[in-house]
Amino acid sequence: MEYLKSVVPSQLISERGSNLVVINPGSANIRIGLASQDAPFNIPHCIARYTNQVPKRSVQDQMLNSQVTTAQHMERERAYDVIASLIKIPFLDEEVANNSFPRKMGRIDGHHNGKRDTVFTWTDVHERDPTSSVTVESSSSKDVSQSLDQHVETDSKELSPSVIKYRQFICGEDALKISPIEPYCLHRPIRRGHFNISQHYSMQQVLEDLHAIWDWILIEKLHIPLSERNLYSAILVVPETFDNREIKDMLTMVLQDLRFGSAVVHQEGLAAVFGNGLSSACVVNMGAQVTTIICVEDGVALPATAKTLPFGGEDVSRCLLWTQRHHQTWPPIRTDILSKPVDLLMLNRLKEFYCEIKEGEVDAVAVVHSYEEGTPAGSHKTRLTALNVPPMGLFFPMLLVPDVYPPPPRAWFHDHEDMLEETWHTEYSRRPDLPDNVYPGVNVNFPMWDSYPVYATKPKKEENVGLAEAITSSILSTGRIDLQRKLFLSIQLVGGVALTRGLVPAMEERVLHAIPCNEAIDTVEVLQSRTNPSFASWKGGAIIGVLDFGRDAWIHREDWINSGIFVASGRKYKDSYYLQAQAMCYMNS
Template sequence: MDYLKTVVPSQLTAERGPNLVVINPGSANIRIGLATHDTPFNIPHCIARYTSQVPKKNVQDQMLNSQITTAQHMEREKAYDIIASFLKIPFLDEEVANNSFPRKMGRVDGYNPHNSKKETAFTWTDVYEKELNSSLPLESSINEGVANESLDQHEGSSSKELTSSKPKSRQFIFGEEALKISPTEPYCLRRPIRRGHLNISQHYPMQQVFEDLHAIWDWILIEKLHIPLNQRNMYSAILVVPDTFDNREIKEMLTLVLRDLRFSSAVVHQEGLAAVFGNGLSTACVVNIGAQVTSVICVEDGVALPTTEKTLPFGGEDISRCLLWTQRHHQTWPQIRTDILTKPIDLLMLNRLKETYCEIKEGELDAVTVVHSYEDGLPAGSHKTRLTALNVPPMGLFYPLLLVPDVYPPPPRSWFHDYEDMLEDTWHLDFPRRSDISDGLYPGMNVGLPMWDTYPVFTARPKKEEKVGIAEAITSSILSTGRIDLQRKLFCSIQLIGGVGLTSGLVPAVEERVLHAIPSNEAIDTVEVLQSRTNPIFVSWKGGVEISNMFDESESTSFGMAWRVHLMGLIDSSSASDFLCEIQEISNIFSGFLISAVMLGYIEKTGFAMEFTLEMAENTRTLISFKRKQCVT
């Protein structure tokens, strides 16, 4: 233990990194890799399963999607005109009215684009299993005479061999390959996480969601990291979870990591908190603009402030959908069937166009490119076109009515209330505690102990989403801290992470619009977005390694996190002594700290127990660490 107090984080990473797997799951992609890697694998977080269901669904949760209403369409057009005024470009109807002819592909041949890049087409995924024995045709040719003789004698067995030689469809396909499966193939795409939450609904039951999560993560561990199941007990997992996740979702994720994937231990960190450490900071306002969700949270001295958390139900994929709508409205999109909600390959194409051409700047912004059509397994068609108003879609981050995120709503949250409480099975148990810890340290929880009687109980509830732009969300989040010194520091320490954070022109736009969103009575006149030290897509993943090193060498961290630990949850009296014997070890690990946490253990059918410590910062979880050990039977 003395070693952990003196070792530096880089040394810990070098020594433990080969056995640390850092997992950062998201709605669209999962970032995963060993702690020694410079960058993780960034893989679409989806699976396509073979199905014989009739009628077939291309996407498992497509029934959750909705059509845009007339009111939403009018609000979108109004938002476009507001943005057009800001960007100094023609209004929506004004530009269309000025066109004396529809825009056709031939009209752009002589156009000198500001940015013309060759767009390669995606190819359909081969859904059949690869032949393992390629020498069979040669052997068959050499032994043709023998084979013909055998055919006369064993006609029945030969027929079976011919039948077995037919191509066999893969039962499941992962990652980008899953997104490029032709709609004519008997596969259904599933995304286990949608809009920052587990994608559980009447169309996608909980059991299927976790089966898919297990299959995806297990495939990545085996195929990408080359860690087979029988070696997982030599590895620990660092799970960097989205700030949008609820306690129940975190608990299920850890059950998956420890029980199903068989890691020896796991530590959980919030994405926003990890991002701060990933950039070498201790205090910042973290704005995570992901593919489907945008979250805002403030961190002070290495502790996330839960009252500052904001969740916005839109992200990069909404910008891609808006790009398609903008081009269709301006009649620049080819006459092809592009369905971004039910044809995943179209979403891939729109995402690439958005990342290549969209930026925030004043004036008209056009570009010549090639758009591809993907029709029912046919080779991709190419259509040269001029895309216009390319600076409008990313402005939807400030005017979410332009994005119409309700077309792709989050999964229903009814399961949240029906599911068992994370801690409810242990509240009625009465266990001994350390005599040197006063009841005053635990201002009350109803667990059968007097010290919890007056504790302010926070009811379990889904996290609230807000439908405002990111400028208002950032301003509201920072001002909610209530301290002018901290507010000034946070307004000058804004972090943009996530793929959308790479959008050209976004940083000055955020600085300007946040400054204008600050009420005039606030004594704040400076807003600054800090440049990320690493790729914004991977900064949270990288921070998971850094903060875990600090967790291991807790006494040497300079951020002074306040910890208070109380061992509470034990499963039964027969194993209680085994768990209680670890109190002293835990006290040694966190020597010099007040540990505010709840440890809960429960026996799995596999014969393993999980123990986790839940750090409470201002009465709210900011960190959970889990450990698993073999139970004595």
């Protein structure tokens, strides 16, 4: 500990971080990298697999239904008008008397380094194998024959023809940019903060896809082959939305399938506090598909304050499209984020470049692209309007409905107690006549996981309220006025949505407005992030792992595979959010 107090943090990270892989899985993106890196790789959390099924499903997901009911449409329009009144723009049914009236243009100079109108190109789905020609072993002749039937070309620049075959799978952003006419099916293994399990997408397939994506990243991005993984340790920084079943399965994948030597699990909200060098804060994590809120006091997450909101940055992007179509400013092109994921990439980019929260009419001239049938992207210059409305949907979520994807069926999770609830406080004495890999008190013939007692806890509760109300409710639930005042002055915004321009002052104003008048609190402050909000949780996980204060929380590969983790063993994957005061002293020094 004396060494930790005296050593320079960068030196410690350099010494200990070179063999620590920090993995922060999200619904839409995964952030992964060595703890010694300044920033992680931020990669779309998806995989496209080659398929020869006819008819093929272009996207493997829970449902492909974006029908809006009349009631939902009316609620959305009412939410728009409420927002319009707040930010002083015309209501939906108001017509501008003079269409040539000069509208204020949103200037975003200097923010995006000239990449505002990025054009995506279709992914090349073929792989060229120059060794596959005349001489082929009999065992592989069938595969080569099949690939020849699929797609064979002769390159005139080469002396001999080469077999061109389809890549079996494609990961990351390239998977999102595959033309719909290609024989691929896109899989998103995590959706809305849970495994994306449905009748069309089994648990086994979800885990296989996760393994394929993570293994691909480890090999292609971090250059860590399977044969060397036992020399590395993994830090899993998991969202609060995950159930223990999901965490356990990910741990098994990391230790057994990916073959890391050891691993530890840390909580995303708590890691974000570490990432910004804090000890207490109300962490508001705004991801692409889910927003979570949790309060942390002196390095301990408070389970009763946890909130989950079923919306995020992708919903703001969808709202941007709805707003433009309603105002008839969107070009007459077929934009479909369900069957063409590249369209969602485009909308996300437009949202990041042009949307902001401010008063008045905010318009901008932008280039919108159309992506059709594998042909080059078409460019359409257009005038986008009401660009300050979509991000206000964070405070008025009825604007963001409907949810295109429902939550996972709860029947798939029988042991769904959540990461924050302490159901493992019961300690059992170890009988000397029993081997260490047996769980005492139940059935002495089964390992721990087979006899794990299922607790009748409720499924994760999602809040159907706006961001300001959820934050206020979370902080007030602590019940102590001194802590409440401290947390209202320590709101920490993390996640990609936290980069929205104008969000901080809007958040402070809306939260202050949401505090009941009988509460003795009159000041709200959102803390400026010391690191990129998108990577705060990942960075915090790297710091926690490098400090190595929680040695009892680390799980070794052999222990996990052979025995599992046991009550009273001293290593419990779910309670790693208890932090030692020494580490906090180090962080604040």
